[in-house]
Structure formats: C-alpha cells, structure tokens
Amino acid sequence: MKHAMKNEKSPLRAVGHALMAPLVDTAAQSDRAPAGRSRTPVIRSRLVPPPMPSSLATREPLMARLDAASACRLVALTAPAGSGKTTLLSQWHAKASRDRCVAWLSVNEHTGSLRMFFAHLHAALARCLPGFGPIGDDSPCVPADAAAMLAEQLAQAGHAITIVLDGVECLTDPSLTQAIDSLLRDAPESVHWIVSGRGVHCGAISQLQLQDQCTVIGAHELALSPAEVGALGLELMGRPLGDADIDFILRVTEGWCAGVKFALLSAYSGTLDAHALMQFSGSHRQIATYFEEIVLAHLPADVRDVLLTTAVADTLCGDLCNVLAGVSDGGARLEHMVQSQCFVQALDDHGHWYRYHPLLLDHLREQLKRKGADRVASLHRAASRWLDEHGLPYRALPHAFEAHDRAWCLEVMERCAVAWMKDGEPLEVLRWAALLTKDEIVSRSDICCAYVLSLVLSHRYIEASAILRMAMARASALGDGAESESRDTDLYRFKVLGRMLNGESFGVRQGEPRNPRGDGASEDFFEGILIASQSSTLLTRNQFEAARRLAMRARDLGQRSVSPYLVSHAETLICAAEFQQGHLRSAAQASERNFAALKGKSQSPAWVNAAVTLACARYERGRLGEARTLLLEVLPHVTASSTLWVFSAAHIVLARLHAIDQQPGKALELLDGAHSVLEDAGHPRYLAEICFEKVRLNLEQNDVGRAEATASEFSLRERVQDGEWQQPRQYDESWGRYGFASALLSMHQGDCGAARSMLEVLRDSADEAGRVARRATLDMALAMCHWHMGHDKAAYDVLNKHMVPTKEIGFSRAIFDEVPRFSTLLRAAIAAGKLSYMPPTRYFRDLAGMRLQRPGTPRMAPPSAVPLREPLTEREVAIVELLSKGLCNKSISQCSGITLNTIKWHLRNVFAKLDATSRTGAVARARELRLID
Numbered sequence: 001m002k003h004a005m006k007n008e009k010s011p012l013r014a015v016g017h018a019l020m021a022p023l024v025d026t027a028a029q030s031d032r033a034p035a036g037r038s039r040t041p042v043i044r045s046r047l048v049p050p051p052m053p054s055s056l057a058t059r060e061p062l063m064a065r066l067d068a069a070s071a072c073r074l075v076a077l078t079a080p081a082g083s084g085k086t087t088l089l090s091q092w093h094a095k096a097s098r099d100r101c102v103a104w105l106s107v108n109e110h111t112g113s114l115r116m117f118f119a120h121l122h123a124a125l126a127r128c129l130p131g132f133g134p135i136g137d138d139s140p141c142v143p144a145d146a147a148a149m150l151a152e153q154l155a156q157a158g159h160a161i162t163i164v165l166d167g168v169e170c171l172t173d174p175s176l177t178q179a180i181d182s183l184l185r186d187a188p189e190s191v192h193w194i195v196s197g198r199g200v201h202c203g204a205i206s207q208l209q210l211q212d213q214c215t216v217i218g219a220h221e222l223a224l225s226p227a228e229v230g231a232l233g234l235e236l237m238g239r240p241l242g243d244a245d246i247d248f249i250l251r252v253t254e255g256w257c258a259g260v261k262f263a264l265l266s267a268y269s270g271t272l273d274a275h276a277l278m279q280f281s282g283s284h285r286q287i288a289t290y291f292e293e294i295v296l297a298h299l300p301a302d303v304r305d306v307l308l309t310t311a312v313a314d315t316l317c318g319d320l321c322n323v324l325a326g327v328s329d330g331g332a333r334l335e336h337m338v339q340s341q342c343f344v345q346a347l348d349d350h351g352h353w354y355r356y357h358p359l360l361l362d363h364l365r366e367q368l369k370r371k372g373a374d375r376v377a378s379l380h381r382a383a384s385r386w387l388d389e390h391g392l393p394y395r396a397l398p399h400a401f402e403a404h405d406r407a408w409c410l411e412v413m414e415r416c417a418v419a420w421m422k423d424g425e426p427l428e429v430l431r432w433a434a435l436l437t438k439d440e441i442v443s444r445s446d447i448c449c450a451y452v453l454s455l456v457l458s459h460r461y462i463e464a465s466a467i468l469r470m471a472m473a474r475a476s477a478l479g480d481g482a483e484s485e486s487r488d489t490d491l492y493r494f495k496v497l498g499r500m501l502n503g504e505s506f507g508v509r510q511g512e513p514r515n516p517r518g519d520g521a522s523e524d525f526f527e528g529i530l531i532a533s534q535s536s537t538l539l540t541r542n543q544f545e546a547a548r549r550l551a552m553r554a555r556d557l558g559q560r561s562v563s564p565y566l567v568s569h570a571e572t573l574i575c576a577a578e579f580q581q582g583h584l585r586s587a588a589q590a591s592e593r594n595f596a597a598l599k600g601k602s603q604s605p606a607w608v609n610a611a612v613t614l615a616c617a618r619y620e621r622g623r624l625g626e627a628r629t630l631l632l633e634v635l636p637h638v639t640a641s642s643t644l645w646v647f648s649a650a651h652i653v654l655a656r657l658h659a660i661d662q663q664p665g666k667a668l669e670l671l672d673g674a675h676s677v678l679e680d681a682g683h684p685r686y687l688a689e690i691c692f693e694k695v696r697l698n699l700e701q702n703d704v705g706r707a708e709a710t711a712s713e714f715s716l717r718e719r720v721q722d723g724e725w726q727q728p729r730q731y732d733e734s735w736g737r738y739g740f741a742s743a744l745l746s747m748h749q750g751d752c753g754a755a756r757s758m759l760e761v762l763r764d765s766a767d768e769a770g771r772v773a774r775r776a777t778l779d780m781a782l783a784m785c786h787w788h789m790g791h792d793k794a795a796y797d798v799l800n801k802h803m804v805p806t807k808e809i810g811f812s813r814a815i816f817d818e819v820p821r822f823s824t825l826l827r828a829a830i831a832a833g834k835l836s837y838m839p840p841t842r843y844f845r846d847l848a849g850m851r852l853q854r855p856g857t858p859r860m861a862p863p864s865a866v867p868l869r870e871p872l873t874e875r876e877v878a879i880v881e882l883l884s885k886g887l888c889n890k891s892i893s894q895c896s897g898i899t900l901n902t903i904k905w906h907l908r909n910v911f912a913k914l915d916a917t918s919r920t921g922a923v924a925r926a927r928e929l930r931l932i933d
Contacts, residue, residue, distance in 0.1 A: 042123040046106045049090035049166075057224060057232040057257070059088060062217075066092050069215035070162055070192055074184055074208050077196040079219040080341040080357075081294050082258025085196045086166055088222070093164065101128045101159055107167040107197075114176050118146050121163075129157045147182035155188040168197035169340070184208070198341040219341070223255025236264050237272055245277060252280060252358060259359050262287045282362025291363045295343065306333055307342075307356075308372070311364035312379045312399070315347065316354045323386050324379055377403050388412055393419070401435060410436075410444055417450035422525060424565025424605035426454035427639070442471045445490045452497050453529070457643070459683075464501055468494060489523070496526045500533045528557030528566045535573045539580070540685075542731060542769035548577035568594055568606035569643070572613045576645075582772030584620055584812060591617040603637050612638065612650045619653050620812045628657045648674060648686040652693050656817050662902070664701050668694070687714075688737035692818075695741040699748050700820050707745060716742045725758040731769040736762055743781065744820065752789045759785060773812055776802050781819045787828070795825060796834040803837055827871035872931060876910050879903065881932045884923045 066088065069075045077085045086106075096102055103124040111117050126132040132153065154161070171177055184193055184204035208214035224232070226246050233241040241249075253259030266284055267277035282288065296304055306325040310316055313324065318331025327333065334354045337344040343357040356364065368376060384399035385408075393415040400409045413432060420429050429450045433441055442448050448471045455464035475490045532554040538547035551573035558566030571594035578587035591614040598607045611634040619627040631654040638650045651674035658667040675690045691714045698707035711717060716738060719725075725739040739762050747755035763778040783798035816822055829835045872880070875898075882892045889907070893900045907922075916922035926932045 042120055043110060046108070046111065046120055047104060047124045047127060049093050049104055050086060050106065052087060052090050056087065056235070057228045059091065059228060062088060062221065063092050063095070066217070067096065069217070070194060072215050073192060073213035074204065075194045076200045076205055076214065076216045077194070078200040078216065078341060079198070079222050080256070080343050081198055082256060082290065083219055083222045084257035085222065089164055089166055089194065089196055096162070101161040102164065103128045103161060104164045105166070107165060107170050109170055112170055112173055112176070114146060114173065114179060117171070117176055118150065121150070128161060129159055147179045147186065151183060151186045151188065154191050160190045162192045162194060164194045166196045168195050169199045199339055222257070224257060224260055225255070226250060229260055232260060233264055237268050239272070245272070245274065248278060254357065256357065256359070258290060259287065262290065282359035283366040287359055288363050288366070291360060299342070303333070308364055308368055309375070309379060311356065311361055311368055312376065313383050314355065317352055320383065320386055323382050381405060384408065384412065388415070397432060406440070410440060410447070414444050414446045417447045421450045421453060422561065422563035422565060424569070426457045429454040430458065438467065438470065441467065442474050445493065449493050449497065456497070456500055461501060468497055468501065492523070493526050496530045499530060524557045525561035525563050525566060528554045528561060528563065531557065532566065532570055532573060539573065539576055540732060542771065544577040544581050544770060548574055551577065564598065564601065564604070564606040568598060568609045572609050575613050575617065579620070580771050580773055582776070588617040588621055608634055608637050609643070609646055612646045616649055616653055619657070620814060622813050624657060624660065627653065631657070644678065644683050644686050648678065648689055652689060655693060655697070659697055659700065664697060667697055671697070684734045688734040692737040692741040696744060696818065696820060699744055704748065711741065711745055714738065716745070725761050728761050728765045728768065731765040731771060736766065736774065740778070740781070747785055747788060752785050756782060756785045776812065777815050777818050780815045780822055784819055784822060784825055787825050796829050799825065799829055800836045803835060823873070824870045831871055870913050872910065872913055876906055877931050879906050880910060880922060880926045883919055884932055
C-alpha cells in the first residue's frame with residue numbers, strides 16, 4: 001500500500017469512469033493485486049446503498065439540510081432503528097452522486113474486524129477514486145498505522161470525496177473504533193464523512209463540534225412532520241389522511257418512521273379503518289414483532305429485564321430504576337441506553353430523568369402483564385412509595401391506585417389534595433376524587449376540604465353542599481379521644497367552606513375556637529380563602545376600598561400559607577378594586593408585580609390569573625400588541641374551572657383586539673364560545689358582559705340584524721319597555737351592561753332620546769357607586785349621543801370633562817372600544833378647536849392607533865370650508881391620497897396591503913363622509929379641507 005497514486009490528466013473523467021465501472025469483487029481485486037499479496041474477500045452489496053422501499057416519504061427539507069451539512073468534516077446521524085437513517089442517506093446518495101464523488105459502505109458484523117473493514121473501505125473508495133487498490137494481507141494491523149496509511153492515500157488522491165459509513169453501531173471492536181476515530185481527525189480537508197447508526201460513539205465528534213466541523217442529526221430531526229405523514233399516507237392508501245388521523249399518529253409514534261408506517265398499515269385494508277387506527281399501540285402484533293426481533297433481541301438478558309420491570313413508571317431516574325429493577329447502577333444503565341438509541345430519551349441535560357418511547361412503553365407493559373402479572377402490583381407499590389418519600393406525591397398517586405392499596409391511596413391523595421388546593425388545581429382534585437367513594441372522601445379532612453372547595457370553584461354547589469353536610473355530621477359525631485383531636489380544626493374548615501358556599505360576607509370571629517394542634521399554615525390558607533371570597537363579594541357591592549383592604553389581608557395569608565394561587569387571586573382582586581376606582585396606574589403596577597412573582601410557573605392556575613389580569617391592564621393602557629401576545633399564550637389554559645372573571649375577561653379582551661385588527665369574524669367566534677360556556681355556568685354578570693360585547697361588535701360592523709338577535713336572546717327590548725333603566729339604583733355589572741347594550745341599540749337606530757335617558761340613569765348609578773372607570777365610559781357614550789342629536793356643545797363639554805388625565809386617574813382604552821365610533825367625535829372636536837386640553841399625540845396613538853392633527857397645522861381645514869360631519873380616519877385619508885394619484889382600486893390595494901374588498905368598503909365610507917359622488921369629487925373635497933396636498 002506504499003505505492004503512490006498517480007493523478008490522471010482529467011480527474012473528473014477518471015472519477016466518472018470509476019463510477020461507471022463494475023462493483024469491486026474478490027476476482028477483480030485478485031487481478032489488480034500485486035504479486036505476493038493475498039486477497040481479502042469483499043461483499044459487493046456492501047458498497048452501494050440498499051434498495052429503497054417502494055412507499056417512501058419525500059424528505060426534501062431534511063435532504064437539503066444533510067446536503068448543506070455535508071460540507072462539514074463530519075455529519076453524524078444517530079437515531080433508533082426504523083428512524084429512516086438509511087433511507088434518507090440512500091435518497092441523498094442518489095441525488096448527490098450525480099455531481100460529486102461519494103463512496104458508500106454499509107457496515108455489518110462481517111465488516112466488524114479491522115482488516116475486513118479497511119478492505120471494504122478501500123473497495124468503496126476504488127469505485128470512486130482511480131488508483132485505489134485492494135488491501136492485502138500484509139497491510140498494517142495496528143489501528144493507527146492503518147488509519148494513517150489510508151489518510152495519506154486520500155491526501156495523494158487530491159479529490160474531494162464524501163464517505164458514507166452506514167450502520168456503525170456494528171463496529172464494536174475497540175481497535176477498529178480507535179482507527180475510525182483517527183481517520184475522522186486526520187483525513188485531509190477534502191474528505192467529508194457521514195456516519196450513521198443507532199449509536200455513533202466517536203471521540204472525534206465532540207472535538208469537531210467545538211471546531212464547528214461536525215453536525216449531529218438525531219431522532220428529533222429525523223421524525224416525520226405532519227406533511228410527511230400525510231404524504232406517506234397518500235402514497236400507501238391513495239387518499240389523503242384527515243387532520244385528526246395525522247394528529248393521532250404523531251401523538252402515538254412521535255414521528256418515528258417505522259411506527260408511522262406500521263400505524264398506517266394496521267388500519268388499511270383497501271380503505272382506512274379509522275377505528276382500527278385509533279386502536280394502534282405498542283401491543284399491536286406487527287410493532288410488537290419489530291420490537292422483539294429488531295430492538296430487544298440483541299440486548300443482554302439483564303438489560304431486557306431492567307426495561308421490563310421499570311416500564312411501570314412513566315418517567316425514571318437512576319435511583320427509581322435501582323428500586324424497581326434491583327440493580328445498583330440504574331443511572332448508568334439508563335444513560336447507556338440513551339447513547340445506544342434504545343428508544344430511551346433523557347428529559348434533561350443532567351441525566352436525572354428519562355422516559356421510554358410511548359410505543360416501546362406500551363409493548364413492555366403488555367409483556368409485563370403476560371410474563372410477570374404477579375409482579376405488577378408490587379412494582380407499582382414500590383414506585384409509589386419511593387416517589388412519595390422523595391416529595392413527588394403527584395407522581396406517586398397513579399402508582400398507588402395501580403397497587404390496589406386503598407389506605408395508601410388515601411394517604412397519598414391527602415398530601416396531593418393539600419398541594420392542589422394551594423396551587424389552585426380544582427380539576428386535578430375532581431379527577432382523582434372521582435376514583436374514591438363519598439365515604440372515603442369525608443373520612444379524610446384534607447381530601448374533603450379540597451373536594452368541596454373544588455366543587456365550589458367549579459360552581460357545582462349542590463354537590464358541594466351534600467358532601468359538606470356529610471363531613472360536618474361525621475366530625476360532630478366524634479366523641480372525646482384520640483380521633484377527636486383534629487375535630488375542632490375540621491369543623492373550623494368546614495364552617496369556612498360553608499360560609500363561602502352560602503355567600504356570607506362576615507369574617508372570622510375573634511375568639512372562635514381553633515385546635516392548637518392543627519396545621520397553622522392550613523388554617524391561614526382557609527382563612528385567606530374566606531377573606532378573598534368576602535373581598536370579591538364587596539367588589540360586586542361597590543365597596544372598593546374595603547374590598548382592597550381584605551384582598552391585601554388575603555394576600556398576606558396566602559404568602560404565610562405558601563399558596564401561590566391565593567396570592568395571585570388576591571392580587572387580582574386588588575387590581576380590580578384599583579381599576580374600578582379609576583387608578584389605572586396602580587392597577588397596572590399591581591398586575592405587573594403579580595405576574596413577575598410567578599415567573600417560571602407558566603400554565604399554572606396562579607400564572608393564568610396573573611397573565612389575564614396583566615393582559616387586561618396592558619390593553620387598558622393601550623399596549624395592544626403586548627396584551628394580544630399574552631392572551632394568545634394564556635387562552636389555551638383558561639378553562640371554565642378558572643374563576644369566571646378570568647375566563648370571561650380573557651375572551652372579551654382578545655375579541656376586542658381581533659376587532660381592532662379588522663377580524664370581526666374571529667372576535668365573534670371567541671364571544672360565541674365564551675357564551676356557551678358561561679351559559680352552562682349560569683352566572684348573570686358574565687353573560688351580561690358577553691351580551692354587551694356581541695351587541696356592540698355587531699353595531700360596529702353595521703350588522704343591526706345580529707345585534708337585534710342578541711338583544712332578543714336576552715330579552716332586552718322587553719326589559720326596556722318594563723322601565724328597568726328609567727330610575728337609578730344600586731349599580732351592578734349585570735344591570736349596567738344590559739342597560740348599556742340597550743342604549744347603544746337605541747342610539748344606532750336613531751332613538752337618541754331614549755338612549756340618552758338610559759345612559760344618564762346608568763351614569764348616575766355608577767357615579768353613586770364610585771365606579772370611576774365605568775362613569776367615564778358612560779359619559780363618553782352620552783357625549784356621542786349628544787353629538788348625534790346635534791348638540792355639539794353638550795358633547796364637547798362632556799368630552800372635555802374627561803380628557804384631562806390626572807396622576808391618579810387614567811384615561812382607559814376601553815372608551816374607544818365600548819363607545820362605537822368615539823374617535824369620530826374626538827377628531828371633530830379637535831378639528832373644530834373645541835378640545836380644551838390637547839394631550840400629546842402619543843397619548844392617542846398608544847391608546848387607539850390615532851395620529852391626530854393639532855389645531856393650526858397645515859392639514860387643518862380653512863375657516864371658509866364647511867367642516868365634515870364625521871371626520872375621515874387616518875386609513876381613509878391615506879386611501880384618498882392614493883386616489884389623488886390616479887390609482888385604480890387594485891393598485892391602491894397593492895400599495896396599501898389592504899384587500900380589494902376592504903378598499904371598496906373604505907371608499908364607500910369616504911364618499912359618504914365627503915358628500916362626494918365620484919372619485920374626482922372626493923379628491924377635490926379632501927383638498928379643499930386640506931386633508932391631502
């Protein structure tokens with residue numbers, strides 16, 4: 001092998017001849033081998049990619065990434081069996097070998113020795129590079145020497161070449177892996193390597209990664225995308241898959257190629273059987289056979305036993321593995337299985353927790369039931385006790401139920417119930433309590449209290465009352481003795497829950513008996529819950545200062561009892577009190593503080609409360625983009641079991657933001673969804689808010705028919721005729737919102753006298769209640785009513801009364817949305833010079849995206865011009881400017897980025913406002929008013 005390789009005059013032609021030559025076999029090697037050198041047998045099929053399956057997912061994005069990565073020194077594809085590594089490389093090879101030099105070697109046990117590997121590698125290179133001869137028996141047997149000699153030959157060849165080694169997990173000989181490591185490091189820069197296998201154990205990987213010369217493509221990148229699953233399904237079945245089918249397949253298989261194909265094959269016999277598809281799991285015959293023959297058959301017996309006994313757990317750590325499998329090196333075993341791509345995934349970067357692939361987990365659990373059914377309960381019991389001892393009662397609880405030990409179930413459930421109460425997780429309490437009998441629930445105080453509280457938060461009051469009566473009767477029946485030691489504490493808790501259930505608004509009486517042996521933190525929590533409930537009641541009664549003080553006390557008790565949910569809920573009540581009093585800045589500061597305190601607890605109920613409150617505060621202060629981003633993140637986690645205020649506010653504010661973005665359909669869809677949920681809950685206040693929003697939004701869209709239909713659904717006309725809003729009364733949100741919606745309908749239909757009468761009653765009631773924010777909105781609606789009636793001075797007087805923001809009282813964004821077309825009045829007042837205080841233009845831009853011209857600027861209308869009855873919006877002015885340039889509607893649409901239909905709608909409004917009948921007339925009128933140059 002020491003002879004020098006001679007360069008051809010035309011290297012590309014020589015490479016082309018080599019590619020067209022027959023595969024190297026043992027006879028050809030013998031013919032070319034120098035005298036005295038024996039031949040080493042080479043299997044020709046190892047030197048070309050294997051045949052590709054007939055059903056193949058086209059993976060263009062991944063091929064493009066592989067093509068780009070192949071410019072690095074090393075690309076490593078490492079993933080479990082059936083992940084599509086070889087298929088991807090075969091696809092790439094078929095395309096790349098057309099215009100570059102690519103050598104292929106499929107590695108198996110036959111090529112697992114040093115000599116056989118290098119013989120095959122030489123043969124693969126000889127197919128691409130001229131002058132590469134076979135390796136003889138007198139070639140070096142020292143790994144470093146063999147690698148160095150091959151590296152020298154590659155350097156002398158002078159050609160760029162990509163070498164693909166597929167199946168490197170078969171190379172287990174330490175001397176051979178050492179030689180490959182040397183090759184990867186020492187080969188010339190013109191040589192690029194692609195190695196693929198279930199486990200790629202090359203020391204060169206880390207070193208080359210630091211030098212930005214290595215790309216690793218793992219199981220996650222090789223997983224099929226939804227589009228690729230759909231394409232494979234279409235190819236296999238001849239018809240497209242539904243979105244639900246694709247979602248199910250991806251959820252079960254996590255995009256694992258073999259799993260996806262088995263899932264499709266299991267459900268297809270001429271047509272797709274949707275029921276059969278939904279039954280697919282790791283216990284399916286075909287996938288079970290694959291796991292047994294391809295994945296598990298080559299593992300040692302002790303490794304298989306570890307997999308089997310630990311399959312009872314959804315997630316594993318080293319110590320839990322030791323307990324379940326009876327070993328002492330569980331962590332090392334799990335990490336080795338991760339590195340060997342045995343369908344084990346690390347859940348963190350520190351090797352603490354792991355999980356098995358869902359299909360493998362299904363298969364192992366089915367095997368455990370068949371081969372070790374007598375061990376299942378004891379394994380679950382061991383897992384449950386270990387998890388509970390290590391402070392993980394949530395994870396211990398499912399194992400406790402599987403162990404069929406009811407006493408142990410109740411003990412673990414009690415610990416979980418306390419934590420769920422403090423974290424505000426009523427759904428979890430209800431879900432697990434459904435597995436218990438009523439007698440079991442009332443037999444454990446913590447479970448019972450958490451269950452009743454969860455029923456109350458979910459508005460299931462009848463069930464809560466029944467369980468509470470059973471619990472109080474049981475506690476009262478306890479006599480003196482050991483069992484009655486906690487009786488007083490239990491009775492105290494039940495009394496607190498009873499007061500919440502009955503809506504009583506008095507607090508804990510001084511001197512009320514408490515058990516000195518009770519859990520102080522638990523008592524603080526229950527007292528805080530009661531006080532928060534009282535605060536909420538006071539808010540509905542317009543006693544904002546008292547509500548704020550109680551909420552602050554509840555917050556303190558939440559902090560003492562380490563209850564993030566109670567703290568967050570109390571902060572929300574503080575924000576509500578501040579906002580109703582018009583203290584927008586204080587409300588915003590409280591909401592920012594609450595949200596910041598829950599950083600890192602995303603998606604928890606406490607975080608949901610804080611996020612919705614903060615989004616509302618940002619909306620009110622005109623920070624619409626931030627509010628929208630936060631609401632889109634939090635909305636999937638807002639459920640009917642959250643407080644109804646949180647659920648309602650999230651949907652209403654996001655609907656308003658959709659409407660601002662000219663997406664009324666999406667806004668109404670959100671409101672309809674919230675309507676159906678709140679109707680089931682049966683709370684009048686929040687239904688009234690939905691009614692108002694739907695009426696207002698439909699009027700904004702000039703859809704009077706739908707607005708009337710909503711009003712009819714809530715019997716608003718009948719209530720108006722009955723005189724419900726003729727006299728002031730104690731203000732409550734339900735009455736106020738229904739009245740406001742009725743007034744807007746009357747105003748829109750031209751009955752401004754009736755609208756003004758109702759609005760004055762509502763305003764006076766809100767003023768009497770101290771609802772500063774609501775009073776301001778109703779006043780602005782009154783100003784619009786005056787303006788529509790031609791009473792401009794009255795309209796401007798009301799406007800000026802509220803247009804001066806003070807340090808304490810803020811100007812709310814809601815005014816722009818709750819009063820239809822309010823911005824037209826504001827523009828008219830500015831154009832007429834009737835606004836006594838002109839806030840900074842940024843003030844309006846932040847609140848409503850308005851850029852208003854100050855009096856005296858060049859664009860103000862001259863004194864001789866007849867002012868517009870309804871000013872043009874900024875977007876309408878921009879459209880008129882494009883119109884003045886002689887552009888057609890299609891060109892205006894392209895320049896402005898607005899759809900053609902929307903342009904036509906804006907032009908109709910422009911013609912009406914400018915009292916013009918033609919495009920030329922509209923432009924002339926706009927120039928007369930100095931709206932455009």
